[in-house]
Amino acid sequence: MTARVGIPRALFYYTYFPMWQAFLEKLGVEVVFSRPTNKEILEAGIRETVNDACIPIKLFHGHVLDLKDRVDYLLIPRLVSPGGYITYCPKFLGLPDMIRFSGMKLPALISHRLSLRGLPGGLSRFLRATALSLGIKNPLAQQKAISHALKCHKLYHRLLLEGKQPLEASTLIQKKGRAGRNAALVTAAEAGTGMPRVALLGYPYTIYDSFVSADVYHKLQSMGVSVITPDQISPQELRRMSRVLPQNLFWYYSNRVWWAGLSLLQRKAVDGMIHLTAFACGPDAMVDKLLELEAKKARMPFLTLTIDEHTGEGGVQTRLEAFIDMLQAKIENNRNGV
Numbered sequence: 001m002t003a004r005v006g007i008p009r010a011l012f013y014y015t016y017f018p019m020w021q022a023f024l025e026k027l028g029v030e031v032v033f034s035r036p037t038n039k040e041i042l043e044a045g046i047r048e049t050v051n052d053a054c055i056p057i058k059l060f061h062g063h064v065l066d067l068k069d070r071v072d073y074l075l076i077p078r079l080v081s082p083g084g085y086i087t088y089c090p091k092f093l094g095l096p097d098m099i100r101f102s103g104m105k106l107p108a109l110i111s112h113r114l115s116l117r118g119l120p121g122g123l124s125r126f127l128r129a130t131a132l133s134l135g136i137k138n139p140l141a142q143q144k145a146i147s148h149a150l151k152c153h154k155l156y157h158r159l160l161l162e163g164k165q166p167l168e169a170s171t172l173i174q175k176k177g178r179a180g181r182n183a184a185l186v187t188a189a190e191a192g193t194g195m196p197r198v199a200l201l202g203y204p205y206t207i208y209d210s211f212v213s214a215d216v217y218h219k220l221q222s223m224g225v226s227v228i229t230p231d232q233i234s235p236q237e238l239r240r241m242s243r244v245l246p247q248n249l250f251w252y253y254s255n256r257v258w259w260a261g262l263s264l265l266q267r268k269a270v271d272g273m274i275h276l277t278a279f280a281c282g283p284d285a286m287v288d289k290l291l292e293l294e295a296k297k298a299r300m301p302f303l304t305l306t307i308d309e310h311t312g313e314g315g316v317q318t319r320l321e322a323f324i325d326m327l328q329a330k331i332e333n334n335r336n337g338v
């Protein structure tokens, strides 16, 4: 019988799922994702987690509950480092243990360490270890699946850079399609719409989860706003920003948000910034303050939206509308030399 491997649709899912899916399917394994976040998943996660956990960790528990009785294995890697001195937030490092000891009745966990620090080939080593956990020992089959998965990973991130959303990018990869120019970077000025360009800064697992984020991304788009996320800033530009600062943060996703924000401020590439921050996130407390101070120095309109389990659609919509109205008025005033 084909093994079924479950991948929770939360946290690192948004960075790695096309690669894992491509790898496992190439090995003949069935991949099962948890359902997109909904009220039931969120409430189940809240019940299962300690009170002071951040909302994305609560949500992760909810996604595990959604999957656990439908699969033979759960893929919950221990993400350590994307390279260099930077690490993932400590919650990622301890995630497999947090889930293992949560008291839930679970299928087998595949929780190998994923670290790109030190010797090259960290992704391949992780994938090979995953295949072995599934009892797949044929080195040729492993190698073919690894090559295919790494190609998909590269293409996925190129599509995100071009402005695609994760699911859209994954569908394009499966259709072997190619994206065109980044729609968000066709600026409002070029398009002549007079609508603002807005940076939506935050972690991929908050920005792209339409339920927990109150769908801020699409709300902005439906107002005619060009939305730019940290995924649309090139790795070269992020590296450049990492060198201009006297001190960086330690955590991968926090640094990406911080560097992306600074780069957009420096290049005056947007008309306003929204920081989507997760309630009870330690690193975000620092990132939000740093961004707010830099935006103030650059006289850039800045809005912080904190998401938690009580985030209401109506409240978010009202705040977004007020912010966009203010940006439009500012653009209009600048145009008229006021």
Ligand code: SF4
Binding pocket: 054, 055, 056, 057, 089, 090, 091, 092, 203, 253, 278, 280, 281, 282, 283, 284
């Ligand atoms: S970075 Fe913040 S939101 Fe993300 S897992 Fe860590 S504490 Fe939670």
